[in-house]
Amino acid sequence: MHPLWPDKPAAALALQTRLSQRVVARGAPAPALVAGLDAAYSRNGATGYGAAVLFSFPGLEQVGEAWAVCEVRFPYIPRLFAFREGPALCAALERLDRAPDLILVHGHGTAHPRRCGIASHLGVLLGIPSIGVADRLLVGEAGEPAAERGAAAPVFFEGEVVGWAVRTRAGVRPVYVSPGHLVGQAAAVELVLAMSRGYRRPEPLRAAHHCAVTARAEMTKR
DNA sequence: GCGACAG
DNA sequence: ATCTTGTCGC
DSSP states (O other): OTTTOOHHHHHHHHHHHHTTTOOOOOOOOSSEEEEEEEEEETTTEEEEEEEEEEEETOOOOEEEEEEEEEEEOOOGGGGGHHHHHHHHHHHHHHSSOOOSEEEEEESSSSEEEEEEEOHHHHHHHHHOOEEEEEEEEEESEEEOOOOTTTTEEEETTEEEEEEEEOOOOOTOOOOOEEEEEEEEHHHHHHHHHHHHOOOOOOOHHHHHHHHHHHHHHHHOOO
């Protein structure tokens, strides 16, 4: 079995604990190229379609796109999500013409039981800054941020702030932002807001989601 | 033991 | 995540 992608939960847990010690949740990168990462699955869940869409920053022009098909070999276990979806996302990322200097991942970063959600996990493996953006909390509690775009409320877990509930669009439920790696909380929130335009989810993630679903449709036909 | 639980 | 149509609302 691949040392970076064990297929046994026990081995995954051990690796996650080791990776968590290498997570650096601070920094304020000024990226020029940002990649949004997301995945879609076949109806039976046996096949995964990872997508990576590259955007210029701060201009937010799409400048690249890639996807990869992967056999899913790890079950969905809340705290071990990275071991299920990580392989497909990395495969897509490797197919990009240029390497991003920041990745936006659909899922949590430090807002995780061991402060090592998929965003932190991939950031450490790749050695590049990363940010996690999720639709709902895995751990912790957050107050309701004010209704206007840009408002944010801290996510508390075990007595510390591990992320933020961020209102990327007025009057719409917030997204949960947490540092992945080499990015601090304030910078993570600022960057996600700078990449959100009129929709709840930031542009790179919207594009990645669309790319993954489209890839599945094209593969499903042939 | 019971309930919670990213995508 | 995925299975699924129409429908209410801006």
